[in-house]
Amino acid sequence: MTNNQNLFEKSRIHIPGGVNSPVRAFGSVGGSPLFFKKGKGAHVWDEDGKCYVDYVGSWGPMILGHAHPEVIRAVCETAELGLSFGAPTRLELEMADLLCELLPSMDQVRLVSSGTEATMSAIRLARGYTGRSAIVKFEGCYHGHADSLLVKAGSGALTFGNPSSAGVPPETAQHTLVLDYNDAGKLEETFDKLGEKIAAVIIEPVAGNMNLVAPKQAFLETLRNCCTKYGSVLIFDEVMTGFRVGLASAQGLYGIRPDLTTLGKVIGGGMPVGAFGGKKEIMQSLAPLGPVYQAGTLSGNPVAMAAGLATLKLLQAPGFFEKLSEKTRILTEGLASIAKDAGIAFSAQSVGGMFGLYFRETPPESYAEVMQCDKEAFNRFFHFMLDEGIYFAPSAFEAGFVSIAHEEAEMEKTLSAARKYFSKA
Numbered sequence: 234m235t236n237n238q239n240l241f242e243k244s245r246i247h248i249p250g251g252v253n254s255p256v257r258a259f260g261s262v263g264g265s266p267l268f269f270k271k272g273k274g275a276h277v278w279d280e281d282g283k284c285y286v287d288y289v290g291s292w293g294p295m296i297l298g299h300a301h302p303e304v305i306r307a308v309c310e311t312a313e314l315g316l317s318f319g320a321p322t323r324l325e326l327e328m329a330d331l332l333c334e335l336l337p338s339m340d341q342v343r344l345v346s347s348g349t350e351a352t353m354s355a356i357r358l359a360r361g362y363t364g365r366s367a368i369v370k371f372e373g374c375y376h377g378h379a380d381s382l383l384v385k386a387g388s389g390a391l392t393f394g395n396p397s398s399a400g401v402p403p404e405t406a407q408h409t410l411v412l413d414y415n416d417a418g419k420l421e422e423t424f425d426k427l428g429e430k431i432a433a434v435i436i437e438p439v440a441g442n443m444n445l446v447a448p449k450q451a452f453l454e455t456l457r458n459c460c461t462k463y464g465s466v467l468i469f470d471e472v473m474t475g476f477r478v479g480l481a482s483a484q485g486l487y488g489i490r491p492d493l494t495t496l497g498k499v500i501g502g503g504m505p506v507g508a509f510g511g512k513k514e515i516m517q518s519l520a521p522l523g524p525v526y527q528a529g530t531l532s533g534n535p536v537a538m539a540a541g542l543a544t545l546k547l548l549q550a551p552g553f554f555e556k557l558s559e560k561t562r563i564l565t566e567g568l569a570s571i572a573k574d575a576g577i578a579f580s581a582q583s584v585g586g587m588f589g590l591y592f593r594e595t596p597p598e599s600y601a602e603v604m605q606c607d608k609e610a611f612n613r614f615f616h617f618m619l620d621e622g623i624y625f626a627p628s629a630f631e632a633g634f635v636s637i638a639h640e641e642a643e644m645e646k647t648l649s650a651a652r653k654y655f656s657k658a
């Protein structure tokens with residue numbers, strides 16, 4: 234038994250399924266999960282001492298690569314001064330100012346400790362502000378694990394959703410409408426029928442939790458127009474895309490101004506952080522100013538702020554996102570071209586520093602198309618690459634991430650392993 238396997242066996246005694254977040258268990262790809270003991274730059278090392286090129290990056294936050302010296306220094310210096318006060322600190326002010334400066338749609342922002350908290354709070358705020366109950370989400374988008382968002386499409390057109398997890402009361406799910414991503418027609422139809430009841434629409438402006446699905450520009454524009462017309466709050470869930478697809482995030486890339494934005498992942502630089510913010514008029518409904526309650530003992534934690542601020546400082550360097558996007562493009566174009574030469578049904582695409590790999594001819598545009606990908610082919614590819622020291626997300630339905638620390642050597646190692654695989658596949 235390897236050290237990884239041994240640790241997994243032991244973990245299953247006191248941790249349900251041996252993991253603290255389900256995708257880590259390798260349930261989708263099969264086999265035993267890796268336990269990591271360290272990371273540096275583009276690489277991670279498991280408990281058996283094997284080194285991997287990392288394309289997960291803690292599911293997005295590690296945009297500078299692992300253990301960046303400036304981030305680690307900021308964390309250590311801040312930790313020396315005390316870990317938590319449950320009172321305002323200067324670092325929260327710095328973070329709030331910076332987020333509002335980088336995202337012009339945000340007049341005000343509140344800091345929390347995870348992406349889930351951010352989306353859950355944004356939904357409550359939108360409902361409190363509008364006095365409405367219904368929310369709209371899109372199939373395949375993930376917004377954390379709050380009850381009202383763990384909902385899948387109901388049967389038939391324009392019906393409210395069903396819980397996608399046990400433990401979510403149907404009454405909760407009944408306030409959530411689930412529509413198809415990129416389907417502007419259905420969206421308009423829904424608003425024409427129910428617009429006055431809709432408190433908010435929440436969307437991943439680039440979907441990254443059903444593999445990667447890029448938005449159609451016209452779809453995002455329709456979304457903005459419908460929300461404006463009916464006074465519904467448009468929430469861009471940029472927990473993944475925020476400071477990952479570009480310095481102005483997805484809202485800047487596509488030129489759409491949401492009413493509220495949720496953030497997480499990159500803004501914590503690897504520490505637990507979330508944020509939600511937007512129009513002042515809406516944000517002022519929050520306690521202590523307004524009637525919508527929201528709070529957190531560790532919200533705006535100083536050590537987490539320090540890691541996030543150090544990360545956000547470095548990714549503002551001139552040319553950072555051009556370089557990151559170029560690296561990501563080299564990876565996806567390289568993989569697609571190798572597969573094409575080998576005659577394999579495979580495609581790939583990237584948006585900024587995130588990417589999707591698909592075992593089908595063309596990148597999918599909806600959840601239904603994502604589901605048409607050959608999952609078994611992905612799983613074989615995943616395990617081959619893992620053996621070769623390349624760590625892709627352990628599921629065919631997750632986006633991948635490149636960091637600024639990924640250099641030509643790592644790309645070449647990845648492409649050469651893929652060449653070996655596709656020539657035999």
Ligand SMILES: *Cc1c(COP(=O)(O)O)cnc(C)c1O
Pocket residue numbers: 347348349350352375376377378437441442470471472473474497498507
């Ligand atoms: C990761 C993610 C979340 C949840 O964030 P957590 O920090 O895991 O709670 C919410 N929305 C999107 C788009 C995400 O990618």
